[in-house]
Amino acid sequence: MENLRDKLKSLGANLSKSSEKREKCVILPHKEEKEEKSSKAKCYLLPEASEEKKTLPMRQKHALESFLPVSFIPTPFGNAFVVEKEYVSGHRQGIVSLRENVDWSVMLEWERLEKQENAGFLFLDTETTGLERGTGTLVFLVGMGFWRANRFRLLQFFLPEPIQEPAMLSRLAEVVPTFQYIVTFNGKAFDIPILQSRYILNTLRPPFNGLGHLDLLPLARRLWKNRLPSRAMRDLERDILKFSRSQEDIPGWMIPEVYLQYLKTKDPKPLLGVFYHNEMDIVSLAALANYMDDLIHDPPHALHSESPDWIAVGHLYEDLGHTQKAIHLYQHSLEAGLPERFIAPTLMSLAAIYKKEKNWPCAIALWEKAAKKGDVSACIEIAKFYEHQEKNYALSQKWARLGKSLLSSLPKTMTSAREWTCDLNHREKRLQEKSQDNDQENPDFIRKVR
Numbered sequence: 001m002e003n004l005r006d007k008l009k010s011l012g013a014n015l016s017k018s019s020e021k022r023e024k025c026v027i028l029p030h031k032e033e034k035e036e037k038s039s040k041a042k043c044y045l046l047p048e049a050s051e052e053k054k055t056l057p058m059r060q061k062h063a064l065e066s067f068l069p070v071s072f073i074p075t076p077f078g079n080a081f082v083v084e085k086e087y088v089s090g091h092r093q094g095i096v097s098l099r100e101n102v103d104w105s106v107m108l109e110w111e112r113l114e115k116q117e118n119a120g121f122l123f124l125d126t127e128t129t130g131l132e133r134g135t136g137t138l139v140f141l142v143g144m145g146f147w148r149a150n151r152f153r154l155l156q157f158f159l160p161e162p163i164q165e166p167a168m169l170s171r172l173a174e175v176v177p178t179f180q181y182i183v184t185f186n187g188k189a190f191d192i193p194i195l196q197s198r199y200i201l202n203t204l205r206p207p208f209n210g211l212g213h214l215d216l217l218p219l220a221r222r223l224w225k226n227r228l229p230s231r232a233m234r235d236l237e238r239d240i241l242k243f244s245r246s247q248e249d250i251p252g253w254m255i256p257e258v259y260l261q262y263l264k265t266k267d268p269k270p271l272l273g274v275f276y277h278n279e280m281d282i283v284s285l286a287a288l289a290n291y292m293d294d295l296i297h298d299p300p301h302a303l304h305s306e307s308p309d310w311i312a313v314g315h316l317y318e319d320l321g322h323t324q325k326a327i328h329l330y331q332h333s334l335e336a337g338l339p340e341r342f343i344a345p346t347l348m349s350l351a352a353i354y355k356k357e358k359n360w361p362c363a364i365a366l367w368e369k370a371a372k373k374g375d376v377s378a379c380i381e382i383a384k385f386y387e388h389q390e391k392n393y394a395l396s397q398k399w400a401r402l403g404k405s406l407l408s409s410l411p412k413t414m415t416s417a418r419e420w421t422c423d424l425n426h427r428e429k430r431l432q433e434k435s436q437d438n439d440q441e442n443p444d445f446i447r448k449v450r
Helices: 002-023 105-110 162-178 187-201 216-224 233-241 252-265 271-297 307-319 323-336 340-356 360-372 376-389 393-407 415-434 443-449
Strands: 026-028 042-044 070-075 078-088 121-128 139-148 151-158 181-184 212-215
Touching (some): 070 162, 078 162, 078 271, 121 187, 121 252, 121 271, 139 187, 139 271, 151 162, 151 271, 181 187, 181 216, 181 271, 212 216, 216 233, 233 271, 252 271, 271 307, 307 323, 307 340, 323 340, 340 360, 340 376, 360 376, 360 393, 376 393, 376 415, 393 415
Parallel strands (some): 121 181
Antiparallel strands (some): 070 078, 121 139, 139 151
16 A cells, blocks of 8 residues: 555656646647547647747957947958048148059169059058067057059058957958058068068968068158158158148057057057057058159159259169269259258269269369369369379369368368368379479469369
8 A cells, every 4th residue: 555655646746747847838739640639749848938049149349349440351260350441532641632643663663673564552551569579569450551443442450359360460461462562661670570470470471472562761761861850750741741640649659558558458449549640651651652753753843842852863863873864853953042051062963973974074164163162072073183084283283282271171070071181181192293393382273263
């Protein structure tokens, strides 16, 4: 009896559990049992109406999306964070109107790069966590600008977290090889080497090999060394492009600290100044290329250009072997009027070309003008001419003495002054030995030349 009671209790408990289970399921007829007139039914457990439905996880919105036009580009290493903007052709960056049509020939020749037809140019600038190129320096923002369909497109690749660096570099590696040339400002010394090192550290192949690299900083130093003490981008914006940045910009030295603070606080607002800074660097770089094109190919008509700039372009052409263009610019600069300190050096540059061509009458006339401006080297050149070409040792000696008299007004600490003194002393001694005529010095001649 006790065993029977235990079995009944057990059966009751099982029935109770089965009843509770049925309350949580929907009874659906079984396909095979449906044809049979049977009361049996199969129970398929379905979620209760009150239970939440399971959904796929959604990407969490980044805080910068509220302020910038952000896109997330899939890569084998995750999504790359990209900000995209556009500028219409003719957008004014100061006095310069952006345009796609640029004659790059002289700039490429100066960089010793072969010109390719229908080539694409990619303007590039980076923001980093420091100025050192060691493994601890991250490139957290890469700005790129290029022309497409008569619009200047701007892409900014951002690193929200250091762990996402492979995704950013991977996307960069897809974009860069579609161009033939990279245009930077100090990129040869900094931007490209540090990007190369980041690729190597991430065991990725750098995408820059085989591309022509045009760095505008050395060219800017060359073109404006005559009148600008600094050729940094901010100074060129102010003095050449006549462009002023908005208050949104932040100084470059603050940028690393702003990014490091963002990694700690996740506050995106201070980063907006960094994005603006990088954007202006890219747009100004493109505008500077436009202005250099104008200055190199038509110096007198380049907006707000000055005669010392024309001389610099003349020296550029002379170094590239375009002698006639150099002569034209030197002559035009002298005719238009130069600041006093540039007159004698320009006369000497022009005379040097005529000397190479053995056009002695033109060279002598220019040297005499330079000597009247107090140029000692002009006196030395004339002394050389009369000694070696005319064998007129007496006249050569007189020009050497005139050069020595001009030296007295120069600081003795000048390197050139010391060199000229040695040259003239040695030359005068040699001329005395050569000269058969020891006529006394003619003071009237010296006064006439001066």
